[in-house]
Amino acid sequence: MKGIGHIEIQQVCLGYKSGLDIRTVIQDLSLTLDAGSFTSLIGASGCGKSTLLNAIGGHYKPLSGSIILDGVEIKTPGADLGIVFQQHTLFPWKTVKENVRFGPMRRGVGRAAADKLADEYIELVGLSGYENYYPKMLSGGMQHRAEIARALANKPAVLLMDEPFGALDAQMRASLQDSLLSIWESTHVTIVFVTHDVNEAIRLSQRVVIISRRSGSISSIIETNKNHDEPVEQYMQSRQTQELKRRCLEMLSA
């Protein structure tokens, strides 16, 4: 039994129309993401990280190859695949609670159950007390927390995150990273996380997948061997982690 949120990316090519031609961005990429795993995708700007993430989310159809979630090919976006972007996508005219319960209610969950779900996920992301605030009344970090709660309220098997904390200051970013780790540990959702930041990738994920812009495919997969019992700052400062970081940076500049 592989569990829920198992993804098989099989010899996928992705590209965009350019005039009469198609410009290939991702070339023949294969990758298995185990159910409940946390994987970061890093690589030079323009190497195709967001394109790959969006294809996993069902927003782009591969030119060839397939992406399979729990035995079923992903062809369209669905509630199983939650996406959190860097830019805010909360409905500005809805409160935090209305935003979070929107997905469940659209799927036919009754109002009382949707409210309960919303309260649960608002608490999980640390926004209790802000249920009736509108997005513009929240800080950038709080809006990200609300976005994560909104995605999780659909109980997705997979959470796809495209540089979600890229625009935040260092302190806010570290606080959201910590929250994301505890959310991942308590929900067992499979996370695929795109970032430019090697430190962030190593701090959060079990595996760092480096995509080469030159080949449009994976140049390296680095296992972080994180020990969940170890305090994150201790892990980040250890000699082993510094070595992982050095290897990632070396692969990125290769």
Ligand SMILES: Nc1ncnc2c1ncn2[C@@H]1O[C@H](COP(=O)(O)OP(=O)(O)OP(=O)(O)O)[C@@H](O)[C@H]1O
């Ligand atoms: N909608 C689109 N139409 C045409 N080309 C696109 C489209 N979206 C992305 N591209 C091109 O595909 C390539 C990969 O883009 P993508 O955004 O996936 O890269 P990325 O690795 O996420 O980059 P960054 O780190 O800068 O966000 C780039 O050359 C980009 O210009």
